[in-house]
Amino acid sequence: MALRALTGIKPTGEPHVGNWLGAIRPALELASSYDTFYFIADYHALNSIYDADALRKNTLSIAATYLAFGLDPGRSIFYRQSEIPEVFELAWILACFTPKGLMNRAHSYKDSVAKNVEAGRDPDQNINMGLYSYPVLMAADILIFSANLVPVGADQKQHVEIARDIAERINHNYKTALFVLPEPKIDDHVKTIVGLDGRKMSKSYDNTIPLFLEEKPLLKRINQIVTNSQAPEEPKDPEQSSIFNLHKLLLSGPEEEALRSRYRAGGLGWGHAKKDYFEALNARLQGPRKEYQRLMSDPAALEAILAQGRDKARAKASVFLDTVRSTIGIR
Numbered sequence: 405m406a407l408r409a410l411t412g413i414k415p416t417g418e419p420h421v422g423n424w425l426g427a428i429r430p431a432l433e434l435a436s437s438y439d440t441f442y443f444i445a446d447y448h449a450l451n452s453i454y455d456a457d458a459l460r461k462n463t464l465s466i467a468a469t470y471l472a473f474g475l476d477p478g479r480s481i482f483y484r485q486s487e488i489p490e491v492f493e494l495a496w497i498l499a500c501f502t503p504k505g506l507m508n509r510a511h512s513y514k515d516s517v518a519k520n521v522e523a524g525r526d527p528d529q530n531i532n533m534g535l536y537s538y539p540v541l542m543a544a545d546i547l548i549f550s551a552n553l554v555p556v557g558a559d560q561k562q563h564v565e566i567a568r569d570i571a572e573r574i575n576h577n578y579k580t581a582l583f584v585l586p587e588p589k590i591d592d593h594v595k596t597i598v599g600l601d602g603r604k605m606s607k608s609y610d611n612t613i614p615l616f617l618e619e620k621p622l623l624k625r626i627n628q629i630v631t632n633s634q635a636p637e638e639p640k641d642p643e644q645s646s647i648f649n650l651h652k653l654l655l656s657g658p659e660e661e662a663l664r665s666r667y668r669a670g671g672l673g674w675g676h677a678k679k680d681y682f683e684a685l686n687a688r689l690q691g692p693r694k695e696y697q698r699l700m701s702d703p704a705a706l707e708a709i710l711a712q713g714r715d716k717a718r719a720k721a722s723v724f725l726d727t728v729r730s731t732i733g734i735r
């Protein structure tokens with residue numbers, strides 16, 4: 405039996421180049437060698453999105469994004485988290501084995517507390533229990549399908565370790581190998597993708613390159629990448645350039661080397677470098693853009709794909725949850 409890889413994406417807004425190259429592309433590549441599970445973590449988004457229409461729209465948009473970039477729903481199991489009730493029952497079970505101290509140490513919670521303290525506010529201001537127990541729900545997502553491998557960005561590594569920790573506690577208590585211990589998979593080659601201003605590309609910094617812009621706005625966005633004031637003829641340090649660091653992610657090894665040499669040789673102005681990047685990116689996005697638009701204009705077709713995934717996922721989850729219940733003495 406093939407090993408299982410599973411990953412979720414939070415439907416929190418317009419997907420961008422950082423999400424694609426940092427999360428979607430590496431995750432989809434696994435479909436050729438693993439049994440793959442991909443899902444839309446809509447209940448994870450509920451701790452921050454309180455606008456019903458926005459949550460609904462973002463959910464379909466993320467579904468269309470995965471499909472537009474080649475997710476094959478015949479080969480992988482693709483579903484909405486909220487349609488798998490077994491996940492939420494398991495989350496409660498896991499919570500009963502999760503030390504509160506483990507949650508206190510979770511980065512996202514700690515960061516929110518630190519921000520409050522820095523601003524002189526109550527440490528727990530605006531922190532809801534959804535944020536606090538986020539890692540428990542994520543552990544349930546992973547453990548319910550006995551995932552071996554969890555492809556995530558570096559920021560999610562701790563959450564996978566927490567899932568492992570909770571799984572080990574339960575296995576140890578009942579002296580069984582009930583839960584598979586998941587491993588995070590972080591793509592070292594990709595690491596953190598930079599945004600227009602040189603910081604990490606992120607919705608929260610408003611420095612992203614959205615994936616499905618039409619050509620003109622896409623070029624406009626790329627022209628906003630911050631550069632230094634070097635003249636066209638000056639040799640440039642490719643490693644210091646956000647344009648190069650973004651462009652190289654679309655190139656093979658030899659192509660990357662050739663581009664690096666062009667930067668170093670001088671004679672490549674920033675305007676030109678941006679145009680080259682635009683052309684490479686646009687060529688890659690043309691197909692997915694069309695497919696994304698097609699899917700977004702046919703929500704019934706999208707729903708049908710998700711319903712098929714839900715049925716496949718629930719069939720597995722309900723069998724596993726029965727085993728969990730009987731192991732712990734619930735029925």
Ligand code: ADP
Pocket residue numbers: 413414416422423424425426427556557558559560595596597598604605606607608
């Ligand atoms: P954002 O920071 O824009 O809110 P998310 O936190 O929703 O993005 O990220 C969704 C997925 O995309 C995560 O797996 C995350 O690690 C990955 N990701 C987001 N931005 C980047 C980036 N700049 N570089 C690499 N991966 C990223």
Ligand code: TRP
Pocket residue numbers: 410411412413414445448541542545546554555556560563
């Ligand atoms: N927490 C992840 C993120 O913010 C999304 C997510 C939810 C996830 N459940 C998961 C990722 C399970 C991998 C496995 O990006």
